Amino acid sequence: MKRFLLLVLVLVAFCVTDVFAGGTLRLLTWKGYAPKKLVDKFEKETGIKVEVTYSNNEEMIAKLRATRGGGFDLAQPSQDRISSVQAKYKIYRPMDYSKIKTELFIPSMLEAVKKNTLVKGKSYAVPFCWGTSGLIVNKKYAADAKDYTDLLNPKYKGRISYRLKRPTLIGLAFALGYNPFELYSNPKEYKVLMEKIGQKLIDAKDLVKNYWTNGDALLQLLRSEEVYVAMGWDGGGWRLHKENPNIDFVAPKSGALGWIDTFAIPAKAKNIDAAYKWINFMLRPENAAYFTNTEGYFTASKDAEKYLKPDVKDNLNRSFSKADIDNIKWYPPVPAKIESIEAKILDKVKSAR
Template structure:
């Protein structure tokens, strides 16, 4: 429960520098935060959470770096967390204030992007793959050729989510390279494949879930949970895992260095590590999370969903993206800028 303020504390809180007790500002991906979770948190703590949305890691990073947003918590992907740490944008957590930290599953506790989980708390994790309507195409969908050398049935009907790291990583792995490479020959191959494929695409759009469900687009490079949600509305939507290689990701919650609502933020971080509450997060967005025991509180159809359970023969093709070097990022940005023209 939020703390009662003394008369002196109330007087101090009236200054322009004081945080607003009972409030919390969460900066998160769009359509990614469970309303039920927020309602439960407010009912139990009295803390009102305001969610501001972003559509890409780069957008979130630039807004946080610019300052002035008033955000307390942000939810970056794994390969961006070292950038936040290096730039001093997030603060190390006081684990003594997070008794539920012990609920983090062991596989997600000592991760390369945040050893020992001292800066972040798991939110959700998943994969990037290919959604396809099987009424239109019934061949192999476990390949990035679906958008880089698409079958005739799908030409002009393919969407590509405009997330630079995901798209370039898929293209690099398709041509035999590795994500974040500085090899200019491999980068040129990926660039050429992307530029040749683009005229065969319908769009580069983040909002694919309702359009896949309504058959307004018939294929898309997209995230597994969002495709799962489309399939629940349209059982012809299938999810493929590119055998040439596909990104895995984990989004995690971090406390911003300039956060004002510190106590409220710690209450929220501890709250989402309760298995029941982590289950609410996954039940809404349809991704797995990193909290031990949360499966018992998820919908039964998540246990063996093809969008959640990677086939054994394709597991080795999935890899977490590294944090690109400045040089690799420079190459990425040049290719991406050309692709988006």
């Protein structure tokens, strides 16, 4: 009897430890990119525990620089924030594409990310999701707002909000007739352009309700009708449109800014096998579609559209004409000197009175 009880206890202990027999996946990602339902499903399928840390591009870089690529098994930086950072700090490891189920991906997007994350002949990421930033507009009060220049429009004084981040500088540059991406290779000229854009923001500072730093806070400002015109992501605009048909995402006349968030493996990742399993799991059409249906961002999953809800498909058709899609300004990789120029301009705008 004692032997039987001992055997039972051993089996129970084995089962408990075997729940997460695949170890732990330490994921550094954006809020919303690891929905609980998908985390639970992955853990059940694989026996791998998922620990999620929410972050953004700047914090991801800072965390991985501080540890020289340690502390996490998988990160999700934007594709334009990888090659220059990798060349300087070596915080990621090359992607082993033989472990990726490439048939799950939109081929052109996979190739674009390979190309844009290339450093010394090796690529460092695969695409996960994509989207754009542009305008979120309450058309009841700002029906004529069509471009980033409306963030400087006195007509909407006190009802404007945007982030003091690089997309605002870049979007305004395009709206004012410049192409900032063409100047990435010429830091001196880029600085002159950014100083012009920064001064425009300083001159129009009294028009701004606030500079938002949190996406949820921005949505609340629009939801409560404290703000009529804002710079924000398409997903946020579509979420608000579902609540209030007067509010929607508008692709700016000068071109929405397009981004791709990726999967990249930190240099000192411990559970690399789990990282590749999560990537392939998240790109499975039904899982990718769940993410899109929940968060509103489209993914690089080739067949996810089959599982999308009708209203999600409608978002894309309502906000983007074919010409708008053709006019998207996709972010290229960011040279190291460019970000320091932008940071100084943004600090100047923030401190101006």
